[in-house]
Amino acid sequence: MIPRIPWLRRQRPAPSGFTLIEIMLVVGIITVLMGSAIFMLTGNLEFAKEQRARGDIQAIVTQVRMFEMKSGGVPLSQSQGLQALVGKGKGFEELPKDPWGEDYLYKVDASSPKGFRVYSKGPDRQDNSGGGDDVTSK
DSSP states (O other): OOOOOGGGSOOOOOOOSOOHHHHHHHHHHHHHHHHHHHHHHHHHHHHHHHHHHHHHHHHHHHHHHHHHHHTTTOOOOTTTGGGGGBSTTTSBSSOOBOTTSOBOEEEEOTTSTTSEEEEEOTTTTOOOTTOTTOEEOO
16 A cells, blocks of 8 residues: 655646636726716816817907908907908918807907907807806907
8 A cells, every 4th residue: 555645645726717706896996997087087078178169269369360450450340250250361261169069259349358259158058248158258
């Protein structure tokens, strides 16, 4: 008879791979992280739209000033509106839309330092004449 020595016994290698519990835990953690990331990015989207509108408005104000210089100081009338800036050699090939899909508006305003105001209706798409949540030139 051959003596048995316990420490010489063949040991089975541990099974490799992940258990179902480990995989479910990782999927749960990823889900929580993605949910919080989406929540945080939602607020930044509105901020980015507002900043884009401000940039567009600055470009439009610059073109209104250029129109005034080219026309010998004659300001853009409210009846002409921003369409006077559209055309070959006039500033814009076409007017940009605001981030909410609406047209930018032009209003003659004596209380403004520029004498006019360019604004977007803002997220609510309601024309508040530059008030409320409208994004406006100063």
